[in-house]
Amino acid sequence: MNRNSEQNAQMVKVIILVRVREGILDPQGQAVLQVLHDMGENEVREVRIGKIVEILLPQWVASSGKIESWCSGFLANPLVESFEIQSVEPASRPPVSA
């Protein structure tokens, strides 16, 4: 096993935010902005829509640096999106017993 302690086997929830980069057109956000303007909410200046990815995995995998490579590899498109690992926190639910 590639784990050193009970703590490393602890399940954690990693929260990743994936956003369309500044200056890149965001059609989904534009559509929502248009809906708001059509409703008369003309004070709304901008809407941007991205993704939140929540991954449940053991602490030792979260600490391995793999998540960054998953983000740049397939969770985000680095050409048009940026990503941010917002938090890594203990999972609230107990691990499922095999």
Place this chain on the structure above:
Amino acid sequence: MNRNSEQNAQMVKVIILVRVREGILDPQGQAVLQVLHDMGENEVREVRIGKIVEILLPQWVASSGKIESWCSGFLANPLVESFEIQSVEPASRPPVSA
């Protein structure tokens, strides 16, 4: 005008997280989980994918309670999604002059 002060006219960025509810199937998350398992990352237990919505608007609109109604009305589908207003913070960029 419906604003009382310079502070109310200040632009703020509201960040809203929209998640697929617990117990509701999340096909996009399932697809990413399958990719990870195909890569041999069998320790990954679960992946859920939601939306992050960032709205730039004046403080007085953000304080009006409208955002909650936009969330339940069209930003999230209350049957299958939950929403959370994560933060309301001063916008970093200066307002565009007309």
